[in-house]
Amino acid sequence: MTMQFGVVTLLPEMLDALKHGITGRAMQAGIIKVACFNPRDEVHNVHRTVDDRPYGGGPGMVMQAPPLADSVKRAKAELGEKCSAKVIYVSPKGRCLTQAAIQNLAASEALILVAGRYEGVDERFIESHVDEVWSIGDYVLSGGELAVMVMIDAITRLLPGSLGDPDSTSEESFTQGVLEYPHYTRPAVYENRPVPEVLLSGDHKMINEWRRQQALGQTWLHRPDLLATIDLTPQENALLQAFKAAYKNADKGSR
Numbered sequence: 001m002t003m004q005f006g007v008v009t010l011l012p013e014m015l016d017a018l019k020h021g022i023t024g025r026a027m028q029a030g031i032i033k034v035a036c037f038n039p040r041d042e043v044h045n046v047h048r049t050v051d052d053r054p055y056g057g058g059p060g061m062v063m064q065a066p067p068l069a070d071s072v073k074r075a076k077a078e079l080g081e082k083c084s085a086k087v088i089y090v091s092p093k094g095r096c097l098t099q100a101a102i103q104n105l106a107a108s109e110a111l112i113l114v115a116g117r118y119e120g121v122d123e124r125f126i127e128s129h130v131d132e133v134w135s136i137g138d139y140v141l142s143g144g145e146l147a148v149m150v151m152i153d154a155i156t157r158l159l160p161g162s163l164g165d166p167d168s169t170s171e172e173s174f175t176q177g178v179l180e181y182p183h184y185t186r187p188a189v190y191e192n193r194p195v196p197e198v199l200l201s202g203d204h205k206m207i208n209e210w211r212r213q214q215a216l217g218q219t220w221l222h223r224p225d226l227l228a229t230i231d232l233t234p235q236e237n238a239l240l241q242a243f244k245a246a247y248k249n250a251d252k253g254s255r
Helices: 012-019 021-028 065-079 099-105 123-129 145-156 204-222 234-253
Strands: 003-008 032-037 085-096 110-115 132-135
Touching: 003 065, 003 145, 012 021, 012 032, 012 145, 021 032, 021 145, 032 065, 032 145, 065 085, 065 110, 065 123, 085 099, 085 145, 099 145, 110 145, 204 234
Parallel strands: 003 032, 003 110, 085 110, 085 132
Antiparallel strands: none
16 A cells, blocks of 8 residues: 655655655655645735734744645545545644654554744644644754655655565664664774674674664663663663673773
């Protein structure tokens, strides 16, 4: 089944970037379909204006509700009446997007993603036509198109057939609640830094244990907040404590 994305955007040409890489191959294989709907096509004034000054004063312009609402209606009609498409607005005010959220969205039949511009969109559009509001991070972009492309890319990776190896996503960062372990490839020695011996041992049990330890250790170093959300087994806790001890000893040795 093809997953459909309807994107409401004033700059549909930006979405051409999705025609490359994994998302591009997914399009060619019929795994996903991306259709853009420009709010300017829903207005009939000479300048195709879709924004206006904010009530109450203030800087910038605000996208008007009617053109956005009409674009969403057109998107739903094109996706099909029987298709239950969730409408998502991307905004810094939304819930922070996580891998768990992406996994839930990937189970959808279709999504309509609304990319805002200027100072934002009329709140009444959000109240009447948007099902969910998501943010890709605590920072501000010039528009929602980049955030929409991030969401489409992340979702596409989880769809069957989009990746050459179906197991590729199983050990990626956040999939198991922790960051991914470090990777190495040829040459075996680079700038006097050798590949960890365990990876050359051929002992897959030891390699899997090392990778799990490294994943826990990298999470402790860079995203300790994630560790607070998962229950470690006694074995995993022992691996993490050993990583911490080795890290602290290495730090002392470098002084």
